[in-house]
Amino acid sequence: MQSRTRNIYLIPYVLWIVLFVIAPIVLVVYYSFFDIEGHFTLLNYKKFFTPVYLRMTLSSFWYAFLITVFCLLLAYPTALLLTKTKHKQLWLLLIILPTWVNLLLKAYAFLGIFGAFGPANALLETLGIGQKQLLFTDFSFVFTSVYIFIPFMILPIFNSLEELSPSFVDAARDLGASPWTTFRRVIFPLTLDGVKSGCQAVFIPALSLFMLARLIAGNRVITLGTAIEEHFLVTQDWGMGSTIAVFLIIAMAIIMILTGSRR
């Protein structure tokens, strides 16, 4: 009927997609085949499979996994309890508000909190444990990351809990299920989609957090993100950086497929 109008809108939009979605991915893959002097090579891929890079990849995944698990463990009860409060939209807004504060400022706050004379150490002192080196450790890195990501986990879980019809829960209770069985057999399975999208929203960024790793963990934690940043901006070895980026893209695609909700 109006095939001509369609084309008019499509032109700028498709142009955007080609220029900023397809071209960058193609370029990253293309650059991964070149060494620092600009010669075609497969060496980058060979280098990626050496223990140094494999260990880094593994540790990056391990940290992202830890961050996701802690987020989930803390966020699920929070979301569940939030749905039972009176002014839930207001509480939800209060959960979202900290995400509007710049991530770097939050990281900077933890520089002070975990500092040698900061409140975290003061707390340890009063508990009788004594002063410890907290900053530039894996602990502070994971803690700060969980702090930053937790709203992104709470939100989708809260939404799926809200969508859950209370009559399911009532029915389970009427049929004699204990609260725990109700949770395990009814509530949790029905909110699995929210959990999945929460995990996705945490795990993928957690793989690539280079600024947190730099600020909070010093150079103790090296993630895929830190490696990419270093190759692109410090050593200028774009080829190797692109190779790591290619693997990060592949990992991302796998995670998306695994956690993709069936709709």
Added chain:
Amino acid sequence: MRAKRKLANVYLIVIFVILYAPIFYLMYYSFNSGGSMHDFKGFTLEWYKEVFHDTRLFIIVLNTLVIALLSAAISTILGVIGALAIQMLRKRQVKNSLLTLNNVLIVSPDVIIGASFLILFTIMGIKLGFISVLLSHIAFSVPIVVIMVLPKLQEMSPTLVDAARDLGANRWQVLSKVVLPFITPGIFAGFFMALTYSLDDFAVTFFVTGNGFSTLSVEIYSRARQGISLSINALSTLIFLFTIMLVVGYYFVNKKTGKSNGMGVRGR
């Protein structure tokens, strides 16, 4: 039962305290005359004075705002066009693949976007600086606007357009008098989201900023790497107040436009 309820409340309170403690901690020490983030020596506004006298910082704040407003405006236009384009497609498969491509930039980690844009700009011969930062902010905001506008377009009954056409409206009139007013809440929401994404972005900007041009996030990062300085605290207090104003503004815009269209109830 009551004990359980109490325990639940305690848990929620602890979570909220942890969420807000670092932010208030930063703000509290911005008034410390002691110069560090422990031992509160005395009240001072010295750090705020320092922030307001810092012309370099002032220029950076201006840069950040200009980039945010420009990129939000341009990406809103592009995003609305994109949403209209997707909406008009008939074939499901084409529609879905376009949507998938649209979402690539939303789910990609920032480092990947930054690194690939760095390659792109270098190849295209665009000098790193204002233009490259602006272009990349537009690029990663467009899909968000599309996502915010598309549901409103899908909500709109096609009979509205048909009626306008029957009554003799031409294509431009249908768009400007019928379609755009209907999707206005979505457009506003998209604009605000684009604005906050741009203001909040660090990683992508960090890659494509080059020397000489800086935004607030990049500046905070480079200052924080040098250690603690209470002028960052003062700055963060100011930013936090600004953010709250923005949130409240967004909330009211949403509420106002939402009421007239019965939005707000849906989608939650």
